[in-house]
Amino acid sequence: MDLIEKLIAAQRAKRSLAVLGVDPQLDSKTAPGVPSGYTLARFCCEIVEACAPYVAAIKPQLAFFEARGLAGMQAFAEVLALARRLGLVTIADAKRGDIGTTSAAYAEAFLGNGDFACDAITVNPYLGSDALAPFVARVRSGRGLFVLVKTSNPSSGEFQDLAAPDRPLWEAVAARVRGWGGDFVGAAGLSPVGAVVGATWPEHAARARELMPHAVILVPGYGAQGASAADAIVAARPDGLGAIVNASRSLMYAFAKRPELKPGDAAAEAAAAMRDELNAALTTAGKTPPG
Amino acid sequence: MDLIEKLIAAQRAKRSLAVLGVDPQLDSKTAPGVPSGYTLARFCCEIVEACAPYVAAIKPQLAFFEARGLAGMQAFAEVLALARRLGLVTIADAKRGDIGTTSAAYAEAFLGNGDFACDAITVNPYLGSDALAPFVARVRSGRGLFVLVKTSNPSSGEFQDLAAPDRPLWEAVAARVRGWGGDFVGAAGLSPVGAVVGATWPEHAARARELMPHAVILVPGYGAQGASAADAIVAARPDGLGAIVNASRSLMYAFAKRPELKPGDAAAEAAAAMRDELNAALTTAGKTPPG
Numbered sequence: 001m002d003l004i005e006k007l008i009a010a011q012r013a014k015r016s017l018a019v020l021g022v023d024p025q026l027d028s029k030t031a032p033g034v035p036s037g038y039t040l041a042r043f044c045c046e047i048v049e050a051c052a053p054y055v056a057a058i059k060p061q062l063a064f065f066e067a068r069g070l071a072g073m074q075a076f077a078e079v080l081a082l083a084r085r086l087g088l089v090t091i092a093d094a095k096r097g098d099i100g101t102t103s104a105a106y107a108e109a110f111l112g113n114g115d116f117a118c119d120a121i122t123v124n125p126y127l128g129s130d131a132l133a134p135f136v137a138r139v140r141s142g143r144g145l146f147v148l149v150k151t152s153n154p155s156s157g158e159f160q161d162l163a164a165p166d167r168p169l170w171e172a173v174a175a176r177v178r179g180w181g182g183d184f185v186g187a188a189g190l191s192p193v194g195a196v197v198g199a200t201w202p203e204h205a206a207r208a209r210e211l212m213p214h215a216v217i218l219v220p221g222y223g224a225q226g227a228s229a230a231d232a233i234v235a236a237r238p239d240g241l242g243a244i245v246n247a248s249r250s251l252m253y254a255f256a257k258r259p260e261l262k263p264g265d266a267a268a269e270a271a272a273a274m275r276d277e278l279n280a281a282l283t284t285a286g287k288t289p290p291g
Numbered sequence: 292m293d294l295i296e297k298l299i300a301a302q303r304a305k306r307s308l309a310v311l312g313v314d315p316q317l318d319s320k321t322a323p324g325v326p327s328g329y330t331l332a333r334f335c336c337e338i339v340e341a342c343a344p345y346v347a348a349i350k351p352q353l354a355f356f357e358a359r360g361l362a363g364m365q366a367f368a369e370v371l372a373l374a375r376r377l378g379l380v381t382i383a384d385a386k387r388g389d390i391g392t393t394s395a396a397y398a399e400a401f402l403g404n405g406d407f408a409c410d411a412i413t414v415n416p417y418l419g420s421d422a423l424a425p426f427v428a429r430v431r432s433g434r435g436l437f438v439l440v441k442t443s444n445p446s447s448g449e450f451q452d453l454a455a456p457d458r459p460l461w462e463a464v465a466a467r468v469r470g471w472g473g474d475f476v477g478a479a480g481l482s483p484v485g486a487v488v489g490a491t492w493p494e495h496a497a498r499a500r501e502l503m504p505h506a507v508i509l510v511p512g513y514g515a516q517g518a519s520a521a522d523a524i525v526a527a528r529p530d531g532l533g534a535i536v537n538a539s540r541s542l543m544y545a546f547a548k549r550p551e552l553k554p555g556d557a558a559a560e561a562a563a564a565m566r567d568e569l570n571a572a573l574t575t576a577g578k579t580p581p582g
Contacts, residue, residue: 026396063389063396069406073364095389097415098354099444105317105354115360124388126417126439128446148417153390155419162463165454172453 003119003144003192006089007216008241008290010056015291016275017236017282019091019218020051020267021248022060022079026067032256035263040068041075043263045082047252050264054271057089057119059218059246077115090118091218095148097124097131104134111138111145120144122196122218125173132180136193139184144192144216147177149208152198152221170204174211185214190242194218197235199227199245205234209242217243223250223274229281240282240290247274294410294435294483297380298507299532299581301347306582307566308527308573310382310509311342311558312539313351313370317358323547326554331359332366334554336373338543341555345562348380348410350509350537368406381409382509386439388415388422395425402429402436411435413487413509416464423471427484430475435483435507438468440499443489443512461495465502476505481533485509488526490518490536496525500533508534514541514565520572531573531581538565 001009011017022044027033034043048058058079065076083090096106108114110121123135123145135145150160150170160170174195181193194216197208208217217235221227222245236243247270254270255263279289292300302308313335318324325334339349349370356367374381387397399405401412414426414436426436441451441461451461465486472484485507488499499508508526512518513536527534538561545561546554570580 023393025392026399061389061393061396063387063393063400066400066407067396067403067405069400070361070364070368073361077361093389095415096354096386098352098384098386099442101316102314102352102354105352105358108317109354109357109360112358114358116357124386124415124417126415126450127442127444128449128451130444130446131442151390151418151422153418153421155421158419158467159417159455159460159463160419162460163456164450164460165456169450169453169455169460172450176449 002142004186004188004190004216006119007056007244008188010089011241011290014054014056015279015289016054016056017233017240017243017245017278017290018055018271018275019244019246020048020055020058020251020271021093021246022048022058023248023252024064025249026064032253035255040072041078044075044079046264047267048079048082049086050268051251051271052086052088054268054275056244057091058083059091059093061093061248080116080118091146092116092118092121095122095124097127099127099131103131107134107138111135111143120146122146122148124148125176129176129180136180139192144194146194146196146218147173149174149177149195150197150201150204152200152225156198156201171211174208177215178212181214188241190214190216196220199232200225202227202231202234209235219243219245223247229277230284233278233281233285233287236282236287238287240288245278293433293477295477295479295481295507297410298347298535299479301380302532302581305345305347306570306580307345307347308524308531308534308536308569308581309346309562309566310535310537311339311346311349311542311562312384312537313339313349314539314543315355316540317355323544326546331363332369335366335370337553337555338558339370339373339379340377341559342542342562343377343379345559345566347535348382349374350382350384352384352539371407371409382437383407383409383412386413386415388418390418390422394422398425398429402426402434411437413437413439415439416467420467420471427471430483435485437485437487437509438464440465440468440486441488441492441495443491443516447489447492462502465499468506469503472505479532481505481507487511490523491516493518493522493525500526510534510536514538520568521575524569524572524576524578527573527578529578531579536569
C-alpha cells in the first residue's frame, strides 16, 4: 500500500483524523519532559501504544530526539520500530530541505529503509523544486511528503504572507505543491505530496484546499496551540478525508492534568476525546466522519 | 571566545577563508561514498585532521550522517569530538527551522552541550522570526547561526527571487538577518547572526554584503558546484574577513583524482590549494588575505 492507501485505511479503521505528535519536551519549569521513573523510549512507546486505537498516524518531532543526542536518536528508532509493529502510519516531522545530493540523503534517511525510515516526512520549500525532487521521487516507493505551506506560529506571516508579487508567498508555494503532486493523484483523488497548513490560521485552510485540491493537508496547531476542532477540520473534504490533524502536548502530557492515571492511559483518554471532537466538528460542518 | 572571535582567530592563524564541508556522500554510481577499508567515522576523521591546518572551520552536513541511521549519528558525534580536540570551529549544516519549543529543542541539539553540539548551525527562515529566536538566543552563550538567504541550487530563485512585493524575497530575508544580528555586532564589526549566500549567484553577493554589512557570509557552491574563487570572495571585506567559503566534495573526494594518495593526504593537498586560490582571488580583488 502507498501512503494514501495506508492513511485512508487507518482513518476509516479508527474513524479518526487525529495524528499523535510524539514531542517529548525538554525538561523545563513549564514542561515536565520525561516523567520520573520512565526512560525517553519507554515514555514515548507507552504513549504511542496507548493512542494507537484512536489516531490515524504518529508524527515524531525530530528536534526532541536530536536534543538528547545519541540516546535520543536511539529512542527515536525504537519508537519507529514499535509503530511499524503496530501498523501505524509514521510521519517524520523533520522539516528538512537542502540541495541536490544532500536532499537525496535526507530522503534516504527518512523515506528509505534504515533506522529512521518513516512513511512520510515534512519538508521546507524555501530552496525550491530541485530541493524537494528527491522526496517527491520516493512517492514511487509508496512514501509521501508534507510541504510546509502556511505554518501555525505567530511569525508565520513574516515571509509567508508577503505579496509575491500578486499573491502571498504561501499561495505560490501551494500552487507548486499542486504541481509537484499532480502526477500522483490516486483513485481517492488524493496525492502523497501533501501540505502543512496550520489550524491557527483557519481563514487560510479553505483557500489552501482550493489551491491544492488533491493534497492531504496536515494540520498542526490543534490543542496546546489553541486552534479549535472546527478550525482544524476546515480543509477536510465532505467525506472526511484529505486532512489529518495533529496534537502533541495535549496528548503526551495529558497525565499532568490526570495525575491518577499512567501517562499512556491519560493520553489514550485525550486521544479518544480528540477523535470524537474532530468527528463532531465534521458532522456540524455537514461532513461525514471517516469510517 | 564567541563564534566571531573563534572564526577570526582561525582565519588569521590559518590564513584561510576555507571551510571543509564534511559530506560523506552515499554510495552511488557517480560517488564513491566511504572508501573501501574505511569506516564512516575513520574516513571523516582522517579528512578533518588532514585539512585542519588549512581551513577556518568544518561544516558537517547532517543529511549524510542521518542517512546512515544510528551508526551515522555515532560517526557524526565522533567527528565533532575530534574537531573539538583539534580546536576547529564547527558549523552544523542542518538547515533547521521549526516553531516554539521545537526550535528551542533544535537549538539545544546543535548549540547546546550534548553529543551534537557545534559552534554554529545553518537555519531556514521560512517560518519567520519566532522560529529563529531560540537560535539567536544562543548567541549569548557564544554560539552563532547562518540563515539561508540565497541558496546555491538551480531552483534557488523559484521562491527566493519572487518580488515580495517590491524586492526579492531573499532581500527581505537579508533585511531581517541584519535586524536579528544587530544587537550582537562585536569589536570586529561582525555579528554571529550570519547568512548563507551561494557563490553560484555572485551577482547577489555584493548586494548581500550591502544589505547585511555585519553578517559573516557562509558561501557554498565553490568547487564541485562550479563557482570560481573570484565568485566566492565577493562578499569578503577588504580585510579578508566577513566571508567563509565551503567546499565539500572537491576536498573529501580529492583522492578519486589522486589514487596514489590516502584520502586525507589528497584532501589536505586540495584544501591547501583552495586556501591559496581564495587568497589569490582576494589579492586580485584588492583585498588582504587574513593573517
